[in-house]
Amino acid sequence: MRVAVIGGGAVAQRRHLPEYAENPNAEIAGVLDFNMDRAKELAEIYGGRVYGSMEEVLSDGSVDAVSVCTPNATHAEYSIKALEAGKHVLVEKPMALSLQETRAMMAARERSGRTMMLGHNQRLIRAHTKAKELLKAGSIGELLFFQSSFKHPGPETWSADPGADTWFFQKDKANFGVMGDLGAHKIDLIRYLTDSEIKSVFADMRTLDKKYADGCPIELEDNAVCMFNMENGLPGIMHYSWTNYGREDNSTIIYGTKGVMKIFGDYADDIVLEMRDGIQVKYTVGGIATNANQTKSGVIDEFIAALLEGREPIVTAVDGHNTLAVIETAMRSAREKKWLDIAY
Ligand SMILES: NC(=O)c1ccc[n+]([C@@H]2O[C@H](COP(=O)([O-])OP(=O)(O)OC[C@H]3O[C@@H](n4cnc5c(N)ncnc54)[C@H](O)[C@@H]3O)[C@@H](O)[C@H]2O)c1
Structure with missing residues (x-):
C-alpha cells in the first residue's frame, strides 16, 4: 500500500511516518505540509516525494491511501477529497469540527466504497x-x-x-x-x-x-x-x-x-x-x-491490515x-x- 502523509507535524513524525516505514506492506509515497522544509526533511528520511498541494496528492495515481495528520479544521475537507479521488483514509482525531462535517465524511466514504479509519489509538x-x-x-x-x-x-x-x-x-x-x-x-x-x-x-x-x-x-x-x-x-x-x-x-x-x-x-x-x-x-x-x-x-499496522484483508478497521468512521x-x-x-x- 502506497501512502501519502498529509501534515508532517508531531503525530506524523512520532507515529505515522515511522510506523509506515516499519510496516513491510506499506510504502511512503510522499509528504504534504504547508512547511515545505519540513516536508523535504521528512521525505529525505522516509523516502517518497514532496507534494506541493493536495491536488498533487489526489492526482498521484500511485497513492492508495492517505494519513490526514493536519490540524482539526482540515480533516473533513482533506478526507472527503481523498475519498472522492478513490484513496483510503486514516484521519486523526477528533474526526472533524462538527457533526455536519462527520456526516459528510461518512457519506463520502459510502459513495467511494473506500475504507476510513480514525486515529483513536487508545483502543489498540x-x-x-x-x-x-x-x-x-x-x-x-x-x-x-x-x-x-x-x-x-x-x-x-x-x-x-x-x-x-x-x-x-x-x-x-x-x-x-x-x-x-x-x-x-x-x-x-x-x-x-x-x-x-x-x-x-x-x-x-x-x-x-x-x-x-x-x-x-x-x-x-x-x-x-x-x-x-x-x-x-x-x-x-x-x-x-x-x-x-x-x-x-x-x-x-x-x-x-x-x-x-x-x-x-x-x-x-x-x-x-x-x-x-x-x-x-x-x-x-x-x-x-x-x-x-x-x-x-x-494504528498504522491495523490500517494497513484492514486494507489488505478488505475488512473494517478496529476504529471506524462511525466511532469517530x-x-x-x-x-x-x-x-x-x-x-x-x-x-x-x-x-x-
Ligand atoms: N492520536 C493521537 O494520539 C494524536 C496525538 C497528537 C495529535 N493528534 C491529532 O493529529 C493532528 C495533528 O496534530 P499534531 O500534533 O501533529 O500537530 P502539529 O502542530 O505538530 O503538526 C501539524 C502539521 O500540519 C501542518 N499543516 C497545518 N495546516 C496544514 C494544511 N492545511 N495542509 C498541510 N499541512 C498543514 C503544519 O505545518 C504541521 O507540520 C491533530 O488533529 C491532532 O488532534 C492525534
Whole structure:
C-alpha cells in the first residue's frame, strides 16, 4: 500500500511516518505540509516525494491511501477529497469540527466504497484490549461505575510548532480545547471497553491557566469534567486536563460488584484487579506511551491490515462520529449547565 502523509507535524513524525516505514506492506509515497522544509526533511528520511498541494496528492495515481495528520479544521475537507479521488483514509482525531462535517465524511466514504479509519489509538493499547477481555469474562462482576482521566501539561510543547500561540489553542483551527483533544481518546475508549454508547452527559469546562503569548487567556477550555450515563445503564466520570504539570495521568478505573479494575493507575503494573476478598491480580502487558515517551501505536499496522484483508478497521468512521457527538453535546451541556442526551 502506497501512502501519502498529509501534515508532517508531531503525530506524523512520532507515529505515522515511522510506523509506515516499519510496516513491510506499506510504502511512503510522499509528504504534504504547508512547511515545505519540513516536508523535504521528512521525505529525505522516509523516502517518497514532496507534494506541493493536495491536488498533487489526489492526482498521484500511485497513492492508495492517505494519513490526514493536519490540524482539526482540515480533516473533513482533506478526507472527503481523498475519498472522492478513490484513496483510503486514516484521519486523526477528533474526526472533524462538527457533526455536519462527520456526516459528510461518512457519506463520502459510502459513495467511494473506500475504507476510513480514525486515529483513536487508545483502543489498540495492549492494556486496553486486555482490559476489555477481562471485563467480558466478568473478572470484576457486574459493572457499577467508571472513572477515567487524561491529564498532561498541554499540547504547546508537543506540537511541531511549539509555543503559546499553537493551533491547538485556536478555535478556528481546533474548535475544541482539551475536550476534543484528550476527551476524544477516553470517550472512544469507554465505548470500546463497555460495548455501549454514551446516552447523556453533564459537563463543566474552564480555562484555568493557559495563555497566549500576549498573556490573554486562551479562547478554548484547558480543563473539562464530564459525568456520563451509558446506554447500558453504567454511570461514570471523566476529567481531561492540559494543566497537569505533574506526572501524566492516563488512568481508567472501573468499579464492579466483585472488585475494582485499575488501568494505568498508581501501580507499576498496567492493570491491577483489586478483588473484594483482598486479593490483587496484576497484568503487565506493554505500558502506555506518554507525550515524552512514544511507543508504537499500532494504528498504522491495523490500517494497513484492514486494507489488505478488505475488512473494517478496529476504529471506524462511525466511532469517530459517535465520539464527536459526545464532545459536541458535552460542550453544549457546559454552556447550558444541564444534563443533555447525546445528539448523534
Ligand atoms: N492520536 C493521537 O494520539 C494524536 C496525538 C497528537 C495529535 N493528534 C491529532 O493529529 C493532528 C495533528 O496534530 P499534531 O500534533 O501533529 O500537530 P502539529 O502542530 O505538530 O503538526 C501539524 C502539521 O500540519 C501542518 N499543516 C497545518 N495546516 C496544514 C494544511 N492545511 N495542509 C498541510 N499541512 C498543514 C503544519 O505545518 C504541521 O507540520 C491533530 O488533529 C491532532 O488532534 C492525534
